[in-house]
Amino acid sequence: MTDTVTDPPLDSDRRRTPGRRGRSWGTLGCGVALALPAVLLVVRLTGLDARTPFAMPIVLFPYSAVLGVLVLGLMTAVPTLRSRWAITVVAALVIAHVVLLAPRFVPAGRSVPEESVELRVATLNTNGGKADPHALVKLIRTERIDVLAVEQMPSAGVDALDDAGLGALMPYRELHPEYDSSIYSRHPLFEGGTTHVDTAWAQTTAEVSVDGHRVRFVAVHTYYPLGDTRRWARDMAALASMARRSEPDTVFLGDFNASLDHAPMRDLLAAGLTDVHGELGRGWGRTWPVGHAFVPPLIQLDHVLHGSGLAGVSVSELNVPGTDHRAVVAELALLPAKGRAN
Structure with a gap:
């Protein structure tokens, strides 16, 4: 019987094995983290959200x-995660996102001639009339709103707004x-009336x-994609x-249940x-949800859209107690014929 002598592992081997393992786990973690951006990029480029469950995550x-x-920053900063090909792929993914989001x-x-007539408009989803009527009337007065569109406003909510004094500020109304x-x-x-x-x-x-100008307003509230993506897409197509x-x-304003990354919204535009918001470089004006202590507004569902005869001057999002949507307030200029886009 002979004894077999085994050489002890070298110190370099001891150091290399844990390092490789750490790098593998780190690379796997980065890959998992990048799964969402990669999938959403494909959906955004192909418009797959239009009638599918991707309408929610987009x-x-x-x-x-x-x-x-x-x-990308983590892979660049951590030596064990540095890989030229991996960084190149992630950088391409980020650049693609930036190209789509930057506009x-x-x-x-766009310049607005001094002689342009201006309108201040607002829209609010009242959450079934739960929005505080006195707070909404105060907003109308403070922001000097000319035209207000409300969504999810039942008859009881209409009465509550009148009791709060809205009739004195806005005596003209088309109520449905x-x-x-x-x-x-x-x-x-x-x-006035309803669409067909x-x-x-x-x-x-x-x-x-207003001052001899006629502006058509459409108060929008579409079906919601969480309930039926096909019904929602049909609503958006009908608006387009x-x-x-x-x-x-023409001004379309209201709760579109759509963000600027939805294909049906891009078709509407x-x-x-x-x-x-996009016109003024404020393309991430988050309006929903609000009223939750630990959840800030995350996405923009409420919009003010206008035709080529108008131009955006300002836009903001304001909270109204009682509803889960922010109000959107926008100032629009009615352009003279020579200042209109072709």
Whole structure:
């Protein structure tokens, strides 16, 4: 019988094995973290969210860009995670996100002639009339709102707003609580009623006359993708069809249940409308949810969109107690004929 002598492991082997293991786990972790940005990028590029369950996670697209930047920074800073090919792939993923997101953060820089008539408009989903009526009336007074669109406002909510004094500020109204949306105005309204397009429920519409200008308003509240993505997509397609037939002096405002990363919203904008937030370089104006102690507003579902006869001057999001949506307040300028886009 002979003894077998085994050489002890070298110190370099001891050091190398844990390092390789740590690198493997680190690379795996980065890969898992990048799964969401990669999937959402594919959905965003292909428009797969239109009638599929991807309509919900695509609202996280801006957050996936932030996640990609963090992972890229980590891979660059930690020696054990550095890999030229991996960093190249992640950098390409981040760049693709930035290219898609950047336009909404760059102001259009459109000049507004001094002689332009201006309108201040607002929209609020009242959460079934739970919005504090006195707070909403105070907002209308403080922000000098000319036209207000409300969604999810039942008849009881209409009465509560009148009791709070809205009638004195906005004596003209096109009320359709049975169809989920209504329009209030400081200025006379004309040709009011509801739309006749293929939406889950009719949208309220009316024209406002200001200094000889007629502006058509459509108070929007679409079906929600969480309930039925196909029904929601049909609502958005119906609005796009309506937008293509609209005059330049048209404003669509309300709760679209859609962000700027949804394909149906991009189709609506391509039909001839401009999102005020994106126009002014504020393309991440988060409006939902609010009213939760530990959850800040995460996504933008509420928008003010306008035709080529108008231009955005300012936009902001304001809280109204009682509802889970922020109000969107926008100032719009009615452009003279020579200042309008072709």
